[in-house]
Amino acid sequence: MSEDKKSRWSRRDLLKGIASVPIVGSVWWAGASKGVNNTQARDSILKTLNINASPPPPSGPMVGDPIRIGIIGFGIRGPQLCRALGFGQKSWLESMAEAAKKNPKDTRLSSFLAQEHLNIHITAVCDLFDVRAQDAIDSFSTDDVKVQRFRTHQELVESNVVDAVVIATPDHWHAPIAIAALQAGKHVYVEKPMTHNIKETYALKDAVEASNVVFQVGHQHRQTQSFLTAQDVVKKNILGHVSLIQANTNRNDDNGAWQYPIHEKANPNTIDWKQFIGNAPMVPFNSEHFFRWRKWWAYGSGLSGDLMSHDYDRVNCILKMGIPNSVVASGGIYTHKDGRNVPDVMQVNMEFPDFSTGSSQLEGKEKGMTMVYSATLGNQYGRTTAFMGHDATMEVGNSLTIYADGNSTKFKEKLVSEEMDPNVPIYQYDPASGSVDGVTSATAKYFADKGLLWTYRDGKRVDSTHLHVREWLSCIRNGGTPSCNIKEGFEEAMTSHMGGLSYKLGRRIDWDQAKQEIVPVKGYDLDEALLEDKEKIV
């Protein structure tokens, strides 16, 4: 090869130099086409769906004089509600600081400290266990505001040191205390289930309607962004006719099975046993009954009242379907044969034959819906809450995911053109990314499913319970009706009682819509049956 040839570009040199340029062009074209197609498909689907979250329940400024709050019941949920109000127990603050030190990803303390100040004072506590009452006094008293202990709820609600009460007692005390507070003119926030039996459900409804104070039941998911989004999904009839809803409880640990620790200082001298029993049958002092009251119908409401009430209200806040026409339940004590008399496995079928979320088919073809609640305290496999419609299925938790149905009428064209794939979500709200996505991958779904307990407001992560108590306080200050008021509480309580009764009596329980009552069952006093051990009901 001559020197001349070496120093000039030969055709071969030129080819070797620019041969990869067409590859660049091809790869660019392929990537751009795919990217543009994805974007167009996403935009087209989002435009078709046009989903916007419903506005959150109105909640105004926390201005004016501090609201004085009395805490009735300071066991497990009581301290949680106090944190939602902005008051952390000393022991909790210390343990959270320790946890954050050990694990920087543990943001429980920083989230609590970042919570909005609600301009309230905790001025009173009523707990029947001396240790817990003293804990509240020691934790929440300040130089200006001393927390006062009352031995009975009656004394607390009638005192002039509280404007409002938070009730987090065992279930059998919810209604008696709420009614006493309402009659004393005090605002009420009561934990779920709203009542323990049928009779007191009517009594509490009457008391709320006769009062001019603010009443809220503790179903905090009503504040969660995914549920607000789900309301719009249903309003826009994206799911088509929903014929089946499945909601579930799966827990497989002591805490989940209500096997709470028993305090070492628990004894007849530190616990007001007689008052704890209240309207339940008197039994000798039993610390297990006091600390693990959810295991007995005399004080708690079993799976149907304790946990199904949450799931029912999660669905009711989206669909507003009200009380089912009938309920059939079954179950048993299959995992925790520890002396409890509430079931640890339970299935409740709720029928709504006249209800419809809408239709995309011939008018009159579709009507009626079943909600299935399925629970076990012996397994923790995560089953989703699913709204199953003719056109789409919606999974709702802290995230929200919608899949088109392969045989949808509404989305037929998009399914045929493969713009929609029944196996790929057509919509997803993911609190982790704070954004929505039209077409998401399996990976994105995996991440989205992780969210729990929190929701987002203005891009900031917030405790849903904090928002729920804030809404209650806002209504006290600025007027308005809370999102889980007596109508919603009445529906939740009656449905829960129907579930409990069906399990106890082993038969279908019907609701008379006209009379607004559970249809009597010959030979049974339903209230007595509700509180009695299933085995003792003849």
Place this chain on the structure above:
Amino acid sequence: MTTDINLSRTGRNSLILLRLFIGWHFLYEGVLKLYNPAWTSKAYLSSAELLSPFFQWLASDGMIHLVDNLNIFGLMVVGLSLLLGYFERVGSIFGICLLLMYYLAHPALPGASQAGTEGSYWIINKNLIEAAALYVLYQLPTGAYFGLHSLKKNLLTPQTK
């Protein structure tokens, strides 16, 4: 640029093939994301377990836009440099940095969750293998034989006539 190691023609061609394949992969990823404005790395970063404060910071509202754009730009620059055979050593280093970031966010360590991956990995996963391959390309550049660099070489060669 040439290497001191004597490679057979087959060995050199093998390296060129590897370079083109990795460049293809990077460029396609970058362009796909460039034309899909809804794409974001937020979920990937915010779910990082190792070095989570750092990745959480990258995923924060103030940073994520910049991080996403830098990622797209980086992917495309690496892809172009390898495909075109121009500044391929710089591209290889950038590529290694990107891949190590992806790896550190979700390392294939025992006990760490392997979300969104196909196959099974123990410590070594595809990100690390691709990073190792880029290191080979860094050590043994081939742009002078196949790619724009070969033109540059000839341009700079003094003309004798």
